[in-house]
Amino acid sequence: MAMKTALVIGASGGIGAAMTTSLSGRGVDVTGVSRSVDGLDVTDQGSVDRVLGALHGPFDFLFVASGVLAPNGAEPEKSLGQISAAQMAHVLAVNTIGPAMILRHAPRLLPRKGRSVLAVLTARVGSIGDNQLGGWYSYRASKAAANQIVRTAAIEIGRSHREAAVIALHPGTVATPFTENYPGHRKVAPAAAAENLLRVIDGVGPEHSGRFFDWAGEEVPW
Ligand SMILES: NC(=O)c1ccc[n+]([C@@H]2O[C@H](COP(=O)([O-])OP(=O)(O)OC[C@H]3O[C@@H](n4cnc5c(N)ncnc54)[C@H](OP(=O)(O)O)[C@@H]3O)[C@@H](O)[C@H]2O)c1
8 A cells, every 4th residue: 555644753854854855756645843843842742742732644654753963062972981961861852752752642643454654763873782883872872762662662553553564764874964073974865865764664564563674674683
């Protein structure tokens, strides 16, 4: 079944905006919400309830594209001594508690019958098994915990929404404001990243729910 309706959360971001454009180009009826346009602060439960509570759906695709690497003006930690409680709390609030606040609304926003996909952008660096380099304590921990929340939600949502796939996705290294402090890295354009992710999203079904994939459809270790 082709996707008909989609909700993009974080539609103002590099990847969220590109996903919105790709979906519109396919004729999908897309609703986008963001902090800068709609006042949706994912760290504030009241704000999430107000913005998502006003939406009726159902949406056969939900895409969570909000996130931070570090608080404004800060860099991810390179060593233990650079850990700051306030900065860590902020990164976990946006990247871990944020998706959890959004997932609270998912059972109502997804269709009870028919295929649906809920994809949360986490990151390969959130993989505990794949961590070879160290550093980035807050960001890594926030994404590892977000993966656990996705997995747990997949189990619960699967009981009532039998054709839903609830997955965590790594988008690749994408040229957005998120990566602007890393000029040396090979990056893909946001439009290409959105198309890569849509190929994976098109191919997943309930048998893939609760799993973690990269932009090429390869499973990422937890
Ligand atoms: N770019 C990469 O290479 C890369 C790699 C791995 C994973 N990811 C993940 O992909 C996701 C999107 O990244 P991106 O590259 O598109 O980043 P981006 O261009 O910096 O966009 C970040 C988005 O997050 C939103 N946001 C930040 N704090 C928020 C808050 N408190 N409440 C609501 N929205 C908030 C921003 O909203 P406003 O602008 O409206 O404030 C914006 O829409 C993130 O979760 C990131 O961790 C990205």
